[in-house]
Amino acid sequence: MKLQYLEPVASITADCVIFGFDGKKMEVLLIKRGSEPEAGKWALPGGFMERRETLDEAATRVLEQLTGVSNIYIEQFHSFSKIDRHPISRVITVGYYALIDSTNQKLKPSWHASETKWFEINKIPKLGFDHAEIFQAALNTLKKEMAIRPIGFELLPTKFTLTDLQNLYEIILEEDLDRRNFRRKILSMGILTELKEVRKGAHIGATLYKFDKKEYNRLKSQGFSYNL
Amino acid sequence: MKLQYLEPVASITADCVIFGFDGKKMEVLLIKRGSEPEAGKWALPGGFMERRETLDEAATRVLEQLTGVSNIYIEQFHSFSKIDRHPISRVITVGYYALIDSTNQKLKPSWHASETKWFEINKIPKLGFDHAEIFQAALNTLKKEMAIRPIGFELLPTKFTLTDLQNLYEIILEEDLDRRNFRRKILSMGILTELKEVRKGAHIGATLYKFDKKEYNRLKSQGFSYNL
């Protein structure tokens, strides 16, 4: 039993399911693996936890190495440990999902990936390892969480229109929402700040809003809970 | 980098937060550690994941070794990886919570614990390692989950009264519930079977019910969602 201290039985990785939203589609960032194992296959970006870092730090590092962006919202969601999930040795992985505004990211597609690409979430290719399962678990978690916590804003630019926000929810929840009801509900929470700016599009301009995180935290501490 | 395959940097444990309900109080099962590290301190039961088992299997094994009971409901909730969380070596742990009916368990307080004891959840002693944090995370998860999934029944005997169920929810949610509203709501879900049996108590007898898991699964597959 004590031997476990000296001879750990498994390595540990952090794998990231990076969700992006471009205003129309939900996407996931995948890499084409440039080295064995599973070289040439598409997979979730991930990497080994190092001796001097926590899992959160490992996930953050993987993300920064891949995207060149820091301050990304990440959240751990589940750990995966099937015995043969890695073809070479025993590796357990801790799954994280990350939310970023994919319109705003200039990817650095370098690192140990031969290619880095956004895929629409219902058009993802066959994945290496058990990453299909991990992706599904992340998506299920995201669906649940987005309904009860204001994390959707992480997927939008700082300034967004109510239509942007509604589109996002419609895609995640996979149902159409009534525009008037949606607006009334989200505005009545009092966590959006209306800006004196309008986004000009092909037609009438749409008012921009931003998420008021301070106000949300204040309300939350008073028992308010986000619910869409 | 490749060395990671050969020399994992951390061991992996599964720690269990075992919740029990005795009809009146929510409790957690703790062990007094019989060996180093943290010998003599109270802690969550846990153990190393072995080479040939998954995390779920490790958690199940720990539980069976401790309680002598199998078929316990367990659920993974979070992984903890602070660098110095274990005093001897690098150990990350995957937290599980377990739900059992604590009136019905004859504990086998053997194993590598010198003592095994139920503690009321708001009267917990100082815990070793980072187990206080793990416990809190488990409790928070339980509160959220109990409101949206029918897992509370795992804490009750197979046959229970509506008052039992209400007491349980009142304790977990930390609020009083109106008896008539509670009954109407839970019965209207149609997932409880009324038995032709009555529990005799100090006063008038109370009708016993059981949870109809099949019916719940049927309803769930049709889009129904439990919500208390």
Next chain:
DNA sequence: ACAAAAGTGTTCCTTTTACACCCATGA
């Protein structure tokens, strides 16, 4: 006979749903 828990309906209020027209703009 009394104390203690079980059982039972109605009213009011809040929240959710369903639904349609006008407006401003760029092409």
Next chain:
DNA sequence: TCATGGGTGTAAAAGGAACACTTTTGT
């Protein structure tokens, strides 16, 4: 001038919250 998306109110229905008395049984 027309096509496109932005913005707005109301009525009906459903769901949630508040509330009190009677019954049964054991002591």
